[in-house]
Amino acid sequence: MSIRIGIMGYGNLGRGIECAIRQNPDMELAAVFTRRAPEALRILTEGVKVYPAADAHLFKDAIDVLILCGGSATDLPIQTPAFAKDFCVVDSFDTHAKIPSHFANVDEIAKQNGTVAIISCGWDPGMFSLSRLYAEAILPNGTNYTFWGKGVSQGHSDAIRRIDGVLTAKQYTVPIEEAVTAVREGHTPTLSPRQSHLRECFVVDKEGADTALIEQTIKTMPNYFADYDTTVHFITLEEFNRDHAGIPHGGTVIRAGKTGWEEENTHVVEYSLKLDSNPEFTASVILACARAAYRLKREGAFGCKTVFDIPPAYLSPKSPEELRQTLL
Amino acid sequence: MSIRIGIMGYGNLGRGIECAIRQNPDMELAAVFTRRAPEALRILTEGVKVYPAADAHLFKDAIDVLILCGGSATDLPIQTPAFAKDFCVVDSFDTHAKIPSHFANVDEIAKQNGTVAIISCGWDPGMFSLSRLYAEAILPNGTNYTFWGKGVSQGHSDAIRRIDGVLTAKQYTVPIEEAVTAVREGHTPTLSPRQSHLRECFVVDKEGADTALIEQTIKTMPNYFADYDTTVHFITLEEFNRDHAGIPHGGTVIRAGKTGWEEENTHVVEYSLKLDSNPEFTASVILACARAAYRLKREGAFGCKTVFDIPPAYLSPKSPEELRQTLL
Numbered sequence: 160m161s162i163r164i165g166i167m168g169y170g171n172l173g174r175g176i177e178c179a180i181r182q183n184p185d186m187e188l189a190a191v192f193t194r195r196a197p198e199a200l201r202i203l204t205e206g207v208k209v210y211p212a213a214d215a216h217l218f219k220d221a222i223d224v225l226i227l228c229g230g231s232a233t234d235l236p237i238q239t240p241a242f243a244k245d246f247c248v249v250d251s252f253d254t255h256a257k258i259p260s261h262f263a264n265v266d267e268i269a270k271q272n273g274t275v276a277i278i279s280c281g282w283d284p285g286m287f288s289l290s291r292l293y294a295e296a297i298l299p300n301g302t303n304y305t306f307w308g309k310g311v312s313q314g315h316s317d318a319i320r321r322i323d324g325v326l327t328a329k330q331y332t333v334p335i336e337e338a339v340t341a342v343r344e345g346h347t348p349t350l351s352p353r354q355s356h357l358r359e360c361f362v363v364d365k366e367g368a369d370t371a372l373i374e375q376t377i378k379t380m381p382n383y384f385a386d387y388d389t390t391v392h393f394i395t396l397e398e399f400n401r402d403h404a405g406i407p408h409g410g411t412v413i414r415a416g417k418t419g420w421e422e423e424n425t426h427v428v429e430y431s432l433k434l435d436s437n438p439e440f441t442a443s444v445i446l447a448c449a450r451a452a453y454r455l456k457r458e459g460a461f462g463c464k465t466v467f468d469i470p471p472a473y474l475s476p477k478s479p480e481e482l483r484q485t486l487l
Numbered sequence: 488m489s490i491r492i493g494i495m496g497y498g499n500l501g502r503g504i505e506c507a508i509r510q511n512p513d514m515e516l517a518a519v520f521t522r523r524a525p526e527a528l529r530i531l532t533e534g535v536k537v538y539p540a541a542d543a544h545l546f547k548d549a550i551d552v553l554i555l556c557g558g559s560a561t562d563l564p565i566q567t568p569a570f571a572k573d574f575c576v577v578d579s580f581d582t583h584a585k586i587p588s589h590f591a592n593v594d595e596i597a598k599q600n601g602t603v604a605i606i607s608c609g610w611d612p613g614m615f616s617l618s619r620l621y622a623e624a625i626l627p628n629g630t631n632y633t634f635w636g637k638g639v640s641q642g643h644s645d646a647i648r649r650i651d652g653v654l655t656a657k658q659y660t661v662p663i664e665e666a667v668t669a670v671r672e673g674h675t676p677t678l679s680p681r682q683s684h685l686r687e688c689f690v691v692d693k694e695g696a697d698t699a700l701i702e703q704t705i706k707t708m709p710n711y712f713a714d715y716d717t718t719v720h721f722i723t724l725e726e727f728n729r730d731h732a733g734i735p736h737g738g739t740v741i742r743a744g745k746t747g748w749e750e751e752n753t754h755v756v757e758y759s760l761k762l763d764s765n766p767e768f769t770a771s772v773i774l775a776c777a778r779a780a781y782r783l784k785r786e787g788a789f790g791c792k793t794v795f796d797i798p799p800a801y802l803s804p805k806s807p808e809e810l811r812q813t814l815l
Contacts, residue, residue, distance in 0.1 A: 175746070177748075178746060178747055178748045179746060181748070182627045182628050182746070183627055203748055255815065258811055258812070258815050259808065259811055259812055262811055279815055284815045286621065286625070286756075288814055288815045289621070289799055290758075291814045292799050292800070292802070292803055292810060292814050293614065293617070293799060293802065295803065295814065296775040296778075296799075296802040296803040296804075297614070297768075297771045297772050297775050297802075298771060299510045299511055299804075300510050303814075343761075345761075418503070418506060418507060418510070418763075418764060418767040418768065418770075418771055419506055419764065419767055420505075420506045420509070420531055424762075424763035424764040424767055425763050426760070426761065426762045426763060426764075426767075426768050426771075427760070427761040427762075428614075428758075428759075428760055429757075429758070429759045429760075429761075430618075430756075430757070430758050431756075431757045431759075432754070432755070432756055432757075433671075433673075433754065433755040433757075434752075434754045434755075435746075435751075435752035435753050435754060436746060436747065436752040436754075439746040439747055439752055439754075440625075440746065440754050442746075443625045443626060443746055443754075444625050447624040447625050450624075465811060465815055466799070466815075467798065467799050467800040467807070467810050467811070467814075467815065468798050468799075468800055468807070469798060469799075470795065470796050470797060470798050471617055471620050471621060471624075471794070471795050471796075471797075471799075472620070472795040472796055474620070474621065474624040474625075475620055475623065475624040476624075476627075479795070479796070480587065482620060482795050483586055483587055483590060483793060483795070484586070484587055486616055486619045486620050486623065486631075486795075487583065487586050487607055487612045487616045487793055487794075487795065
């Protein structure tokens with residue numbers, strides 16, 4: 160019997176989940192839920208229906224794991240605890256500072272209702288978090304570094320688009336090559352934000368807009384840009400659509416650590432991702448976690464979990480015997 | 488209370504365990520066991536004694552986890568099941584083809600005696616296995632590649648040392664740069680052994696030895712060298728001791744996979760290690776696994792496990808709350 164997946168929210172991430180289900184023979188798409196008008200939505204999978212988000216609870220017995228594809232700012236803090244009442248759920252909550260409170264909220268509901276909720280799945284938080292944990296557990300005397308990019312930051316792109324005179328924009332976060340190289344060589348520098356990443360912006364301005372003012376506004380924007388070296392390129396809408404349509408991302412987690420009686424030996428552990436599509440890769444991680452949620456639930460587990468709590472074997476469709484034989 | 492560690496076998500790996508214990512404040516070295524004469528052994532840790540291997544069972548209640556530092560060829564197939572009777576144990580059994588039978592043997596004894604045994608810990612098998620599993624679970628449509636090196640292969644070095652006229656030798660396994668680059672760029676080539684790695688040998692010949700014959704013997708040695716491009720350098724003992732004293736190793740696991748409705752997007756996941764000391768890094772992984780064995784045992788678990796079965800959080804000394812707050 161395959162794992163019946165429900166998708167809550169059909170944006171880039173929801174569509175990514177739909178595509179990923181097709182690659183996992185032990186899963187099937189049961190239903191898609193939306194807050195938009197269901198009849199206005201066209202999904203890719205034949206024979207699967209779209210329903211109003213408000214009706215999701217009616218599908219309690221038809222869905223094994225509900226994937227929550229909303230945003231971390233306003234959707235997930237409400238949706239994840241709410242749906243954990245009726246469903247095993249997986250989300251990609253990525254506001255790092257608020258993970259402890261989100262975890263506590265979801266854990267309470269999931270425990271009360273005997274469901275499994277896996278939060279903060281994706282690549283950061285997610286695979287990058289795992290890499291940080293494993294590397295730190297192995298090499299206690301060392302330093303973790305995380306570099307993001309080159310890739311599109313949705314938050315920074317949004318911030319630019321809100322500036323007066325901007326038609327559309329995309330911001331790439333780019334790791335500083337010298338910093339990455341130094342860490343990769345086993346050094347443990349103290350890096351400021353400016354020494355770690357630079358920000359490259361491609362902006363389409365509206366007719367008659369003051370480009371000098373836009374550039375100035377971007378470069379001095381607190382939190383988002385002021386602490387970084389930022390370059391701004393004004394381009395045409397045509398160029399924008401031709402060269403900046405994708406949502407690539409990636410990055411690297413590096414830990415350099417010392418071992419030996421006198422700490423005489425250096426080891427460098429690196430985990431890196433080069434992703435053509437940020438939402439599709441995130442969706443792929445989420446789906447592996449959905450498999451784990453399903454199995455944990457069947458074993459009688461409940462409560463909120465993160466990737467830190469999941470035995471790696473639970474993510475794979477292979478049996479323990481097969482895993483030991485083919486991958487160990 | 489700290490985790491009391493016993494070391495069985497005091498070679499490079501055993502010494503690596505001893506050094507790693509010093510970096511983990513929640514652990515202490517309880518005893519070292521050896522098959523040599525205990526009084527002939529000088530260990531680094533003050534106040535800790537060396538005992539005959541045959542007396543280990545007397546320390547059943549004084550040791551939480553016994554680390555088995557023997558070799559995979561003849562020691563561990565006997566030692567791991569034998570000691571799993573009285574102890575929670577961790578080994579680094581690395582004969583990939585024999586892992587299933589080793590697992591079965593150890594599992595039976597551990598289950599009968601209520602102990603936890605974690606086998607095949609290290610970096611391959613170990614961290615590389617985890618990387619293969621995670622990447623495959625996330626990207627079902629893709630291909631795993633493992634490249635080893637540049638680093639010293641103990642087995643190949645031994646094979647050369649057994650040749651007539653060889654005083655000592657070291658063999659470096661070197662990944663073929665073009666192959667690594669192709670995979671890193673998202674291609675999925677079919678690679679023969681020769682297209683994946685080359686072998687570089689540094690040989691000190693005995694006086695009067697026939698170097699041409701030695702070189703010929705190495706290059707045509709079946710299994711070890713015949714399927715690879717191999718270079719042989721004859722050097723002096725002085726050069727050998729100056730330039731080839733270390734035991735560096737490392738390598739990289741790369742998976743390129745496709746996502747999207749039409750598989751239009753490519754993702755590259757890479758985990759790589761650059762290690763100054765192969766045995767010390769292996770020891771560091773083993774010790775994190777020892778922590779997991781200790782915790783699993785306290786929770787009432789028993790039987791044989793591998794890294795695939797261990798929730799990542801169990802490897803870290805941090806609490807779940809701390810992990811979520813600092814590393815997720």
